[in-house]
Structures are given as structure tokens and as C-alpha cells.
Amino acid sequence: MEDKYEKLEKVGEGTYGKVYKAKDKATGQLVALKKTRLEMDEEGVPPTALREISLLQMLSHSLYIVRLLSVEHVGHSNSALVDPNCDIKDQKKKKPSLYLVFEYLDTDLKKYIDSHRKGANPRPLPNSLVQSFLFQLCKGVAHCHSHGVLHRDLKPQNLLVDKEKGILKIADLGLGRAFTVPLKSYTHEIVTLWYRAPEVLLGTTHYSTAVDMWSVGCIFAEMARRQALFPGDSEFQQLLHIFRLLGTPSENLWPGVSSMRDWHVYPRWEPQNLARAVPSLDADGVDLLSKMLKYDPGDRISAKAAMDHSYFDSLDKSQF
Incomplete structure (x- = not known):
């Protein structure tokens, strides 16, 4: 070497x-x-x-x-x-x-967001850049999913940025495993808490591509806000952060939720207005985010469908 x-x-x-x-x-x-x-x-x-x-x-x-x-x-x-x-x-x-x-890429999305949040010149990420990075992330995730690979640990630290070219790339596929149908049972101590899907926090052992899409939603919100949407410091706190914003899930909203392994009786919160949590996003952006943050994994938008969402209508997709 x-x-x-x-x-x-x-x-x-x-x-x-x-x-x-x-x-x-x-x-x-x-x-x-x-x-x-x-x-x-x-x-x-x-x-x-x-x-x-x-x-x-x-x-x-x-x-x-x-x-x-x-x-x-x-x-x-x-x-x-x-x-x-x-x-x-x-x-x-x-x-x-x-x-x-x-x-080799010299920066990741976490450092990139931090550079806009801290320092002498704090400023939001331009909407066009959030849109471009999110589209590229969906494209990369769709590519993994189409080859039967879940990432399972998507977070800003695992997304590398080529600043000159404005390209975002998924790294650290170390935990990705080819999944088969029926889905194998996986241990659930894997994804970083802030980006961890609620079904994982509640002890599911059956992962689907939807776990990655929840993480994509959290990353999308973080680019728009320049801070994490759900910064929990324990599995329990993580769930409370999610429930306070999106409402405590019910059997109506998410059939089977109350029989999940780690379900307890939680305080009943009503869903808040998601747009207030991400004020810089337009109505299309909020709509796409809400589809990524659906409780029932079966209802969550896929990466491929997300790329066709109207949020990206003003993006020149030919460059990708």
C-alpha cells in the first residue's frame, strides 16, 4: 500500500x-x-x-x-x-x-449545513440547492432500493458533498444488506437516533425500504431548517419528539401500532402544522415532506415516486 x-x-x-x-x-x-x-x-x-x-x-x-x-x-x-x-x-x-x-470528497452534508448555520455569516441553504440535493439523494436511494439494498443508516454525516460540482453522494453503505422477500429480521440497534424510523424505534424486526425514506424526510427538513427535526437523546425521547409534532399514532392512523414490541401508552398529542416546523419550504415541499414522514411504512412515499413529486417541477432534471 x-x-x-x-x-x-x-x-x-x-x-x-x-x-x-x-x-x-x-x-x-x-x-x-x-x-x-x-x-x-x-x-x-x-x-x-x-x-x-x-x-x-x-x-x-x-x-x-x-x-x-x-x-x-x-x-x-x-x-x-x-x-x-x-x-x-x-x-x-x-x-x-x-x-x-x-x-475522496472533502465535506459532508452535516458540515455543509453547519457552515451555513454557524460562523460570521449564518444564512439559509438556498431553496434551489435543497431541492437539488434532495433530488440527488432520492436518486441515489432509488438506485440502492432497485438493487435490493437498504442503507439503514442515512444521515447528513453519511452524505458527501462535492461543493464545486454541487453533487451529493451516499456513503457508508457498510450496513446495507441485500433484502429478500419475505424481509429478513434485522437487529434494530442500527440507525442513528435522530433519523430513525418510528417502526424501528417501536421494535419492528421487519425492515422495508420505508426506513430509508423516513431518514430522507428528516434530512430534507434539516436542510430546510439548518437544524435536526427530531433531536432525541434516547429511543423514548426520540418517539416523544416525533409524536409531539406529528401526533401520537393511533390504530386508525397506523393499524397494528399498539401491538408492536416496544409500544407503551404515550401521552396523546394532536398533530401540529408541519409547515410551521419548516417555514422556508413552499406548499409542495411541505406536502412531499409529509409523505416521507407517514407513520405507516406502507403509506410512505418511495424514492422513485418522490422524484416525480411536484416539488421538483421547477428543477432542471436533465442535469441529473
Whole structure:
């Protein structure tokens, strides 16, 4: 790796390991290196790692997903991965690493929103930019969903921004899993609280694409407000934030809600006027947001349908 890339700085810890900003010595291109420690098993590279990599490679053909440029094995000859005669103990001793090499982007949506909220010159994000970023996010999410992949951890920190080109890209698909029908049961301790769908907070084990669309709605509102819509600091508080704004859900509104695993008797709040929470959005924007924040996952708008919503009528879609 040292021959190919010059590590410049550590930029974070991803789901699977450390992330470095680096430079490709041959081309001068900036890249993000994600180092993943591999626990070798009898077959070599764990199947989960191979699945993740093939998914990332397939998905990153979209402009709106961070591009996976290459995959590097380090710590042994590649033949050790597939050579059945190679001593497993020797393989383990060498502690092989797998580096995923991604395109590098220097900012994420959280930092971008913060730069408009703080500092000497606080200012709203232009409506045209909110519209453009949201359309690109829906396009990226629709791309994932059409390939059977849920992200499950969409948040502003996971959306990288190319400021020069005005492009938004989805990153950290580390938790994405191919879903099948019927949907597999997933553990629910995954999505960051503020963007977590109510069905997840209430203990559902059956995820659908709708969990990502709730997160998209929260991100949309945050771009418009420059602050989080539901900033809960525990699962219980998170639900109360949601219920205070959208009203406490009932069986009428969301059939089956009161028999969910973590349902309790909550205070009864009436729904508030959503437009007051996002004053900078026009009527079409508020309508689209309300469709993303439906309680019943079956009623929530899909990413593909969202892209056809009248909120985007004034957007020049040919540029995407």
C-alpha cells in the first residue's frame, strides 16, 4: 500500500474500520482508504466482506453513490486467499487487511449545513440547492432500493458533498444488506437516533425500504431548517419528539401500532402544522415532506415516486 498510496491523515472511523485520506502516487488523485481487518476463515476472505464489496462495486456505478475505485489485499500474497494447501495458522498470523479505495470528497452534508448555520455569516441553504440535493439523494436511494439494498443508516454525516460540482453522494453503505422477500429480521440497534424510523424505534424486526425514506424526510427538513427535526437523546425521547409534532399514532392512523414490541401508552398529542416546523419550504415541499414522514411504512412515499413529486417541477432534471 505504501508503494501505491501516500497516507495524508486519518479522517474517521467507519463501520468496518479506520478511514484515511490518501493520495494515489501514480495519478495524484485524492482517495479515501477504508482499512478493514479481516478475520480469515478456512475459505479465506469472509463471505460477508466479499458480498459487501460486490454490492458496493455494483452500486457505485451511480453518480450519487460514493465510487469504489479498487480493492487492495495487504499482508500476504493473494494466492493465500484461495490456496487450500496454505496453512491457515500462517494466514492468521499475517493478519491480512483489505483496503477499500474510494473517491475522496472533502465535506459532508452535516458540515455543509453547519457552515451555513454557524460562523460570521449564518444564512439559509438556498431553496434551489435543497431541492437539488434532495433530488440527488432520492436518486441515489432509488438506485440502492432497485438493487435490493437498504442503507439503514442515512444521515447528513453519511452524505458527501462535492461543493464545486454541487453533487451529493451516499456513503457508508457498510450496513446495507441485500433484502429478500419475505424481509429478513434485522437487529434494530442500527440507525442513528435522530433519523430513525418510528417502526424501528417501536421494535419492528421487519425492515422495508420505508426506513430509508423516513431518514430522507428528516434530512430534507434539516436542510430546510439548518437544524435536526427530531433531536432525541434516547429511543423514548426520540418517539416523544416525533409524536409531539406529528401526533401520537393511533390504530386508525397506523393499524397494528399498539401491538408492536416496544409500544407503551404515550401521552396523546394532536398533530401540529408541519409547515410551521419548516417555514422556508413552499406548499409542495411541505406536502412531499409529509409523505416521507407517514407513520405507516406502507403509506410512505418511495424514492422513485418522490422524484416525480411536484416539488421538483421547477428543477432542471436533465442535469441529473
